[in-house]
Amino acid sequence: MIxxxxxxxxxTLENLIETFVLREGTDYGExxxxxxxxxxxxxxxxxxxEVVIVWSELHETINILPRSEFRG
Incomplete structure (x- = not known):
């Protein structure tokens, strides 16, 4: 669910985004x-x-996903 x-x-949004960014461990190059x-x-x-916040009832987790990857 979006x-x-x-x-x-x-x-809460700020904390959610920070947690996502820290969890992803993205590489920004040089x-x-x-x-x-x-x-x-x-x-x-x-x-x-471009991205959406998604709640998974099955896993009871929240995540940020590219809109193109979300399957409702």
Whole structure:
């Protein structure tokens, strides 16, 4: 189930994005980016609808996925 990011409190959304960014361990090439920059990138992707916040009832987990990968 997609959870609209606009319905999540700002503090909770920030924590969710930070947890996602830290968990992903993404590689940004030669130039490392700060946590703040990575969080801002994910927030912009949410705002543009490129990624969605997904709740899995089966696994009782929440995740951020590219919209193209979400299968409802």
């Amino acid at each position: 959870i609209p990011w606009q319905q999540i409190s700002p503090e 130039q490392e980016r700060s946590l703040t920059e990575k969080v801002a990138d994910v927030r912009r992707q949410l705002e543009r609808g």
